[in-house]
Amino acid sequence: ETGVTQTPRHLVMGMTNKKSLKCEQHLGHNAMYWYKQSAKKPLELMFVYNFKEQTENNSVPSRFSPECPNSSHLFLHLHTLQPEDSALYLCASSQEGGNSNQPQHFGDGTRLSIL
Amino acid sequence: GENVEQHPSTLSVQEGDSAVIKCTYSDSASNYFPWYKQELGKRPQLIIDIRSNVGEKKDQRIAVTLNKTAKHFSLHITETQPEDSAVYFCAASGWNNNDMRFGAGTRLTVKP
Numbered sequence: 456e457t458g459v460t461q462t463p464r465h466l467v468m469g470m471t472n473k474k475s476l477k478c479e480q481h482l483g484h485n486a487m488y489w490y491k492q493s494a495k496k497p498l499e500l501m502f503v504y505n506f507k508e509q510t511e512n513n514s515v516p517s518r519f520s521p522e523c524p525n526s527s528h529l530f531l532h533l534h535t536l537q538p539e540d541s542a543l544y545l546c547a548s549s550q551e552g553g554n555s556n557q558p559q560h561f562g563d564g565t566r567l568s569i570l
Numbered sequence: 571g572e573n574v575e576q577h578p579s580t581l582s583v584q585e586g587d588s589a590v591i592k593c594t595y596s597d598s599a600s601n602y603f604p605w606y607k608q609e610l611g612k613r614p615q616l617i618i619d620i621r622s623n624v625g626e627k628k629d630q631r632i633a634v635t636l637n638k639t640a641k642h643f644s645l646h647i648t649e650t651q652p653e654d655s656a657v658y659f660c661a662a663s664g665w666n667n668n669d670m671r672f673g674a675g676t677r678l679t680v681k682p
Contacts, residue, residue: 459613486667497574498614498659498672511668545613549667556602556621556663559670561613 458482461546461562469570470536476565478529478546486551487529488559489521492543504529505551533567541569572597574662576673584681589650591676593660594642597669600662603636603643608675609656617658618645650680 459480468474480487489501503511504523518540520532529546543566547559573596583589593603601622606614620627620634620643627634631650636643643662647654657677663670 488667495579495674497674498661500670503668505668551666556665556667558604558616558619559667561606561615563613 458560459546459548459562461544461565463565464563465566465568467568467570468533468536470538472536473532473534475533476531476544476546476567478531478562480527480529480546480548480560480562482548482550482560484548484550484560485526486549487523487526488547488549489529489531490545490547490561492545492564498545502531536567536569538569541567543567572600572662572664572669572671574660574671574673576660576676578676579674580677580679582679582681583650585650585652587650589645589647589654589678589680591645591658591660591678592642593644593662593673594640595662595671596641597662597664598638598641599664600641601665602663603634604661605634605645606659606661607656608659614659647678650678652680652682654678655680 486505491499501515502521522530543564545564546562549557549559576593604619607617608614631648633646657675660673
């Protein structure tokens with residue numbers, strides 16, 4: 456399944472670097488999400504965009520900055536990260552707007568390592 | 571906000587046996603409960619979901635049960651196969667996906 460594509464798959468960066476993660480969905484969905492997946496911890500919802508508008512932040516540190524230029528693309532800009540930010544970052548999308556929840560479709564994730 | 575607890579964290583079964591994974595949630599307003607399977611190095615994939623107006627749902631060897639009164643739901647896998655080995659996540663949310671909360675996951679190993 457190539458419905459949600461994330462690049463890069465792996466990223467190693469120093470604490471002072473600036474990098475961006477990219478997500479693209481080809482499913483015609485109108486909502487996109489960023490999750491952080493750390494070992495032995497629940498998936499943590501970081502950001503939600505519905506119809507390109509951010510609707511959820513979940514108190515994520517400002518060193519993570521999302522951008523959603525259109526309903527098919529989502530970016531996560533990274534700056535001055537900490538070693539504890541090393542994790543798998545997953546993007547997901549879904550079709551929202553009705554009166555019931557819809558499943559989220561995930562990408563393969565970007566494995567981020569902070570040196 | 572919602573809090574989802576998942577047990578056990580690891581589960582090992584013999585091929586052909588059944589596996590059961592249980593989750594509890596705290597928010598009585600939650601009404602959507604998906605289950606995801608994540609194989610090593612791969613993306614989480616939806617395997618089954620259930621909504622609060624249904625008590626049980628089945629899809630071949632996989633079934634999910636929901637007890638709204640007790641606020642818990644379970645995943646049942648029958649006739650397990652080695653390819654069922656993966657990490658399974660439960661989740662719960664309300665009327666939209668902005669409040670989706672996941673359990674910590676269960677690592678299932680099916681021994682041939």
